[in-house]
Amino acid sequence: MIESILSALSVLFTPTGALFLMLGVVVGLVFGVVPGIGGTTAIALLMPLSFGMDPNNAMMLMGGVMGAVSVGGSLTSILINTPGGAPNAATCFDGYPLAQQGKAGLAIGAAAASSTLGGLIGVVVLVAVIPVMKSIVLLFGPPEFFMLALMGLAAIAVSTGGQFLRGLIAGAIGLLLSFIGYNAVGGGVRFTLGSDYLWDGIPLVPALTGMFAITEMIALSVSGGTISKDAAGTRIAGVMEGVWACFKYWKTLLQGSVIGTFIGAIPGLGGTVASFLSYAAAMQISKSPETFGKGNVEGVIGPEAANNSKDGGSLIPTLAFGIPGSAEMAVFLGVLVLHGLSPGPMLLIQHEGVVFSLIMALSASCIIATVITLIIARWMILITIVDVHLLVPAVIATSLVGVYALQENIGDVILSVVFGVLGYLMIRFGFPRITLVIALILGELAERSFHQSLNMADGDWTIFFSRGISLTLFVIMLACLAYPALRAARRNPKRLPEAVK
Amino acid sequence: MTHASRLRRFGPPLIVLMIGVVFLLWAQIYPRNTGTVPTLVAILTIALGLLDLAGQSDTGFGRAVAKLVGRAAQEDEPEKAGWRVILLSVLWPLGYVGATIYAGFLLVTPLYIFLYMWTYGGKSLLASAVSATVTTVSIWLTFEVLFRYPLYPGVLFGGYL
Numbered sequence: 001m002i003e004s005i006l007s008a009l010s011v012l013f014t015p016t017g018a019l020f021l022m023l024g025v026v027v028g029l030v031f032g033v034v035p036g037i038g039g040t041t042a043i044a045l046l047m048p049l050s051f052g053m054d055p056n057n058a059m060m061l062m063g064g065v066m067g068a069v070s071v072g073g074s075l076t077s078i079l080i081n082t083p084g085g086a087p088n089a090a091t092c093f094d095g096y097p098l099a100q101q102g103k104a105g106l107a108i109g110a111a112a113a114s115s116t117l118g119g120l121i122g123v124v125v126l127v128a129v130i131p132v133m134k135s136i137v138l139l140f141g142p143p144e145f146f147m148l149a150l151m152g153l154a155a156i157a158v159s160t161g162g163q164f165l166r167g168l169i170a171g172a173i174g175l176l177l178s179f180i181g182y183n184a185v186g187g188g189v190r191f192t193l194g195s196d197y198l199w200d201g202i203p204l205v206p207a208l209t210g211m212f213a214i215t216e217m218i219a220l221s222v223s224g225g226t227i228s229k230d231a232a233g234t235r236i237a238g239v240m241e242g243v244w245a246c247f248k249y250w251k252t253l254l255q256g257s258v259i260g261t262f263i264g265a266i267p268g269l270g271g272t273v274a275s276f277l278s279y280a281a282a283m284q285i286s287k288s289p290e291t292f293g294k295g296n297v298e299g300v301i302g303p304e305a306a307n308n309s310k311d312g313g314s315l316i317p318t319l320a321f322g323i324p325g326s327a328e329m330a331v332f333l334g335v336l337v338l339h340g341l342s343p344g345p346m347l348l349i350q351h352e353g354v355v356f357s358l359i360m361a362l363s364a365s366c367i368i369a370t371v372i373t374l375i376i377a378r379w380m381i382l383i384t385i386v387d388v389h390l391l392v393p394a395v396i397a398t399s400l401v402g403v404y405a406l407q408e409n410i411g412d413v414i415l416s417v418v419f420g421v422l423g424y425l426m427i428r429f430g431f432p433r434i435t436l437v438i439a440l441i442l443g444e445l446a447e448r449s450f451h452q453s454l455n456m457a458d459g460d461w462t463i464f465f466s467r468g469i470s471l472t473l474f475v476i477m478l479a480c481l482a483y484p485a486l487r488a489a490r491r492n493p494k495r496l497p498e499a500v501k
Numbered sequence: 502m503t504h505a506s507r508l509r510r511f512g513p514p515l516i517v518l519m520i521g522v523v524f525l526l527w528a529q530i531y532p533r534n535t536g537t538v539p540t541l542v543a544i545l546t547i548a549l550g551l552l553d554l555a556g557q558s559d560t561g562f563g564r565a566v567a568k569l570v571g572r573a574a575q576e577d578e579p580e581k582a583g584w585r586v587i588l589l590s591v592l593w594p595l596g597y598v599g600a601t602i603y604a605g606f607l608l609v610t611p612l613y614i615f616l617y618m619w620t621y622g623g624k625s626l627l628a629s630a631v632s633a634t635v636t637t638v639s640i641w642l643t644f645e646v647l648f649r650y651p652l653y654p655g656v657l658f659g660g661y662l
Binding site for chain 1: 509512513517520521524527528531532534535536537538539542543545546549550552553556566569586587589590591593594595597598601602606610613614617618621622623624628632636637639640644648650651652653660662
């Protein structure tokens with residue numbers, strides 16, 4: 001192994017290796033920043049270009065992209081509330097409010113540093129865990145995933161503070177929306193109103209772009225002025241302060257990284273679920289959960305750490321078992337095959353050097369992308385003091401073109417605007433968007449796990465409470481649901497029983 | 502309580518109830534495996550909607566619900582922005598997409614940006630024209646030239662819905 005690591009390092013420090021790595025990082029940052037297109041598209045576009053390259057250099061190129069995409073995506077999430085990709089959407093919740101408060105530098109610094117550290121932790125785990133990962137993943141069966149999804153929703157609803165009930169309502173409506181389309185369990189198509197477009201369900205990227213980018217642009221168009229209400233603060237807000245915040249909130253960082261690595265390793269879940277669950281988990285351990293959604297830097301650190309660490313995690317099943325953990329990994333699997341590398345247990349034995357080249361590239365790209373981001377951050381922040389009427393039409397046009405480019409389907413553009421208007425109405429009437437979005441993402445997982453669990457237990461629903469991890473998650477969910485009532489009771493202990501009576 | 506504020510308070514929970522009922526009835530036409538979870542979630546939505554509706558009332562129970570699970574803070578807030586501004590802000594992107602469906606991104610995008618900035622944003626003719634041109638060229642260079650994604654041409658120019 002040491003030999004392979006040294007060999008990978010020697011590739012990294014050759015001019016060609018370094019050049020391909022830098023190229024990958026730059027492409028990754030650009031694809032990350034442009035809304036709607038992400039790492040999957042970047043790898044798919046670079047795949048034919050890598051044909052004929054030395055496999056080590058190809059891994060440098062791909063590793064560079066993987067490490068940089070999420071860092072690029074976090075920039076637009078923070079500055080204009082427009083996630084570069086779906087996994088960056090969770091960063092909007094607190095990153096953008098920080099930018100509005102003139103603390104974009106703090107958010108960018110925190111996002112960049114947590115991405116790097118999360119990515120590195122993911123890589124370390126990837127190296128360390130391959131031999132035992134299979135048994136850890138197997139501890140989580142359908143009942144655990146069902147409870148995990150419900151717990152995530154409950155935790156997020158609590159984070160909406162005074163809007164707890166409407167948070168739950170938005171979550172329920174998000175779940176209903178997630179049921180639209182083909183149902184893998186029953187084998188039929190539901191709630192599509194006869195539209196072929198909805199057969200695959202509500203596409204996430206257009207929906208998320210609508211909920212965040214378009215909604216926010218409508219809100220800015222209504223309010224006028226600038227994004228940042230504190231222009232002076234914008235100029236001096238410390239990027240390095242954000243970097244240090246990652247060390248101050250090291251538990252959030254570590255937790256996000258572990259969640260990202262673990263979720264990344266489970267095929268079919270991916271970075272979006274990882275970052276949203278990490279956001280919910282960050283709120284759980286925070287000393288000030290009520291400030292989440294209003295500009296809490298922990299709400300940036302958790303999702304960004306998870307977002308980047310999931311790359312290391314999703315490489316585990318991709319490399320070790322040949323099962324891609326996400327769409328990005330599915331395309332990457334194609335890259336491996338293109339270079340004559342058969343993913344699976346034999347890959348590590350036969351091509352250990354190439355695997356470590358990829359690992360080195362992934363680690364280095366996390367660091368390089370962060371350094372570049374921190375350098376350009378000071379100029380990027382200026383976007384928050386530009387008159388919104390300059391920004392609004394440009395952002396709407398770019399976002400919708402990005403949404404169209406994803407599948408070259410104008411239906412995505414229409415859906416995105418519909419979600420944009422829906423998001424604005426939700427703001428107006430006090431419904432938190434965050435729970436709807438999370439439910440939309442977790443709905444499919446929750447329903448599938450629910451049916452799988454009942455099938456496993458021959459219809460006996462006690463399966464959800466008879467397994468240790470599942471029961472623990474259920475108890476945490478109950479605690480989340482009871483928290484607002486208990487908090488209200490503690491605030492006003494005398495009047496509450498009377499009112500209830 | 503004015504008619505408008507009553508509408509703002511009770512309108513959203515009533516819409517939630519309606520969504521729940523529609524999905525509940527709709528789910529019944531599907532086989533058991535397909536309809537079970539949507540039915541459960543629809544029932545949950547209706548229950549939460551009823552709770553929200555109760556929480557909006559000024560009865561003792563309503564106040565207790567509001568205290569326990571929170572009441573939306575928007576009620577009786579003075580309108581900061583006029584309805585005309587809100588309506589226009591919503592209609593601009595809708596109009597942009599509507600026009601794009603017919604005439605495509607490359608034709609509609611510069612027009613949209615120019616008209617928005619000039620008429621709604623109150624910017625000068627020159628600034629609006631420059632911004633419209635720069636943004637459209639950037640979009641074209643990024644998507645069509647660099648990434649080779651063809652931009653939607655619009656129904657009038659061979660695009661399909």
